[in-house]
Every structure is written in structure tokens, then in C-alpha cells.
Amino acid sequence: MSSVAALEVFDRRESEVRGYIRAFPTVFDRATGSTLVDAEGREYLDFFAGAGVLNYGHNNPAFTRALIAYLERDGIIHGLDMATSAKQAFIEAFERIVLQPRGLDHKLQFTGPTGANAVEAALKVARQATGRSTVVAFTNAFHGLSLGSLAATGNSHYRTAAGVGLDDVARLPYDGYLGADVDTLDLLEKMLDDPGSGLDLPAAVIVEAVQGEGGINVARASWLQRLRELTAARGILLILDEIQAGVGRTGAFFAFEESGIVPDIVTVSKSISGSGLPMSLVLLRPEVDVWKPGAHTGTFRGNNLAFVSARVALETYWADSAFTDAIAAKSALLREELERIAADHPEQGFVVRGRGLMYGLACDGDRTLAGRISKAAFGRGLVIETSGAFDEVLKFLPALTIEEDELRRGLAIVRESLDAVLAG
Ligand code: PLP
Numbered sequence: 001m002s003s004v005a006a007l008e009v010f011d012r013r014e015s016e017v018r019g020y021i022r023a024f025p026t027v028f029d030r031a032t033g034s035t036l037v038d039a040e041g042r043e044y045l046d047f048f049a050g051a052g053v054l055n056y057g058h059n060n061p062a063f064t065r066a067l068i069a070y071l072e073r074d075g076i077i078h079g080l081d082m083a084t085s086a087k088q089a090f091i092e093a094f095e096r097i098v099l100q101p102r103g104l105d106h107k108l109q110f111t112g113p114t115g116a117n118a119v120e121a122a123l124k125v126a127r128q129a130t131g132r133s134t135v136v137a138f139t140n141a142f143h144g145l146s147l148g149s150l151a152a153t154g155n156s157h158y159r160t161a162a163g164v165g166l167d168d169v170a171r172l173p174y175d176g177y178l179g180a181d182v183d184t185l186d187l188l189e190k191m192l193d194d195p196g197s198g199l200d201l202p203a204a205v206i207v208e209a210v211q212g213e214g215g216i217n218v219a220r221a222s223w224l225q226r227l228r229e230l231t232a233a234r235g236i237l238l239i240l241d242e243i244q245a246g247v248g249r250t251g252a253f254f255a256f257e258e259s260g261i262v263p264d265i266v267t268v269s270k271s272i273s274g275s276g277l278p279m280s281l282v283l284l285r286p287e288v289d290v291w292k293p294g295a296h297t298g299t300f301r302g303n304n305l306a307f308v309s310a311r312v313a314l315e316t317y318w319a320d321s322a323f324t325d326a327i328a329a330k331s332a333l334l335r336e337e338l339e340r341i342a343a344d345h346p347e348q349g350f351v352v353r354g355r356g357l358m359y360g361l362a363c364d365g366d367r368t369l370a371g372r373i374s375k376a377a378f379g380r381g382l383v384i385e386t387s388g389a390f391d392e393v394l395k396f397l398p399a400l401t402i403e404e405d406e407l408r409r410g411l412a413i414v415r416e417s418l419d420a421v422l423a424g
Helices: 008-013 061-072 085-102 115-130 147-152 185-193 221-233 304-317 322-344 369-379 404-423
Strands: 028-032 035-038 043-046 107-110 135-138 169-172 204-207 237-241 265-268 281-284 351-355 358-362 385-387 393-396
Touching (some): 115 135, 115 281, 185 221, 369 404
Parallel strands (some): 237 265
Antiparallel strands (some): 028 035, 035 043, 358 393
16 A cells, blocks of 8 residues: 555544644554664654654563563553552652752642643642742743743744633743843843733742753753742742753653752653653652642553553663763763764754764754755655744754664764755
8 A cells, every 4th residue: 555545544544733643644563772663664763753753762672571571561551640560660760860869859740641741730830839820931942832831932823722711821032032142031030020021929830941842942051040030039940841851862761950959749641651752750849849638640650561661761771870961961962963963954043952872963954944845855765753833944853762873874864854855
């Protein structure tokens, strides 16, 4: 069956809301590491990693083995938020491998399994803990599409779908929004201290250390440090949304680590389970953990299978520095090649942005270019997506476990695709 014919049932029966299927129109069937295989046996190199869910690659054998063993011994699959041995082992590993070495005393809240679920919980608890309603979010932020998280998301494409008011969020410019020479926090500071500014004292500020969906915008460490100081001095809670930039994506476990700040609340999802199974958590400083028992409940909180692979991921990759060293080497390779591509096309004015294995090639000169490169790359066997308010940024999000030769091969496809698109 041709791939067009195989997609017929999706066109006929699946809602118009479907998205990625349109950019990558084939029926995927199997995957290992950084290779996807479609139903016709065609291979694709993956520079998308499930939008940041598959930081350790597809079907990582260490996780698959542990999941099969757990299933075969009839381990608990669903347990609401009851204690299970899988959850216990995950919490202990997270405490030992992630929290303690970083001096973090945060409590863990397990929310529903999507990133938006974690953001909703974070916003709700921040409002409860402070008794205030306003939350500051930034330009080009992406925090999810449920109503509370959508109010904090910037992109009008998503906001107009809400159908109701998206309230209680004030928007301020992210780092770099007004150019590298402007410190956008001057505006926040002035507004916070000016009773005439119209900005009520917020409950919280929510921020991504590196904006993923918003176009791979990187906040400077000094900007995050100042944000931490401004918020701490006024009793405003600081929420770091690490859903996409966390779990090693920018080179350290948390993207905020480089700045040395300690957030009050951290949202974690996407790659935390390692295997791609849905799982989310919210980290809360003990004094922010003001929840009454069961006050934010739900049926699917704590995915026990996900706990199993999440624990194995922490033990396999985060017990020493070998993994972060390997990410740093691949990050240098990625940045160098992207800068070469930019230098080879000065007429396009490409800008290279990012950290770790989260990079963007911003094609602001022609906002259709990134989408056309992505399409041409797919035809050549590479899955790569775009981001930014105009989809003008080609977004590089390979698995952190990608082999260097795979990274080089994918970059060669990008170069070829760019040349083909420019040749018209
Ligand atoms: N926050 C950030 C930073 C994200 O990148 C995303 C998704 O891309 C979300 C929240 C929402 O996560 P989900 O799509 O799982 O609801």
C-alpha cells in the first residue's frame, strides 16, 4: 500500500485537529534509538525525539527489559496515588540521584501524565500558597493547552482556540525579546514597584530556561539570576517549566542548573519516564506544598510502568558525569555545523541558538523556509520539526543518546535539503 493510501483512514476518521501527521505523512511502525521505520520498511533518522519525550532514544533496551520484567511479575500497573514498590523505588532514586546532589529539598507531586497537567497543578498551588491570582508569563512561552496553562502560553494560534477568556496572566518580554542589549527585567522590576503600572503583585512568575516551542530562545544565566532575586525579594514564587528543556536536554539534568538558581516550583514531564510512557511531576519547596490531602486529585496520577523506566533511566544515565560529557561533545558538533551552514549562507541571515542538544536555526529572512526544509528533509529520510511563532525556526532535538555519525548524517540531510529548497 502506498503511504498516501495508508493514510486514508486517518483522513476519513481522525479529527481535523491532527497535527504532526500532516508534517510527517507516513504510518510509523517501529523504532529503535534514533531510527524510525514506517509500515513500508522505510527508515527515518529522528531529529525530533517525540518533541523532547525520547531523550534516551526509542525503545532503549535497558528500559524495555525492565518494563517486560515488571509486567511479567504482575507488578502494579494502576494504583491511583497509593504507595507501590515501583513508585517507592523511583522516589528514592530521584532523591538520591537528582535532588540531593543539587541540594534541592523539594517535595514531589505526581499529577496527571501530561505536561499541561503539571503546569495546571503548579499554577494552582502557587495561587493557593500566596492567596494571589496574577501570574507573570513571558512572550513566546509555551506551557500547554489546557485552559490554565494556555493562559500562560503566548502563541495566538493556540490562544484563539480557547473560546473563553484566558485570565489572570500578565505578559512580559522574555530575555532577548527587545534585542541583546535590553535587559527586559528592567520593565518587570519597574512595574512591580510602581502602583500605577497596572500589574497586581503576582502569585508567581512562570518561565522556561530555554523556550522550546517559542523558537529556541535561551535565557541568559544572569537574567534568570536577576529574575530569582526580583521574585524572592517580593514573595513571588518562581516556577521553572522544565517540561521540554529538562532531563538533560540542555546538557545538565535541569536547564536552570547553569544559572545556579533554586526555583520554588519545577514542572517536569516529557522525558522523565525515559521510555516515552506518560508521566509528570511537580517539585515543590516544602513551604509551597500547601495542598490539603486529595485537593488536586485524578485517576491517572503516577503511572507505575513509567516509574519503572524512569528509575532505570536515572540509574543508567545520571549516576556519574559520563552522559553529560557525551552530550557536551555532541552539542559542540551540532553547534559547529549549524554555524557553518549559517556562514555558508550569509544572504539568509540565519541565527543559531540553543544549548545542549536543543538548537534552532532561525530563518527570519524568509519565514516559510524552515517549513520547506523540514518537508524536503522528510523526503530524504529525516524527521525534523519547526518552532517559533511563525514556524520560522528549524528545531534540532535529537535523542541525547544519538551516535555522532547519526548526528552528522542528519546534519548532512539538512544541508542537502536547504540547498534543494534554495535551488527551487
Ligand atoms: N511546557 C513546555 C515547556 C512544553 O514544551 C510543553 C509541550 O511541548 C508543555 C508544557 C505541555 O506539555 P503537554 O503537551 O504534555 O501537555
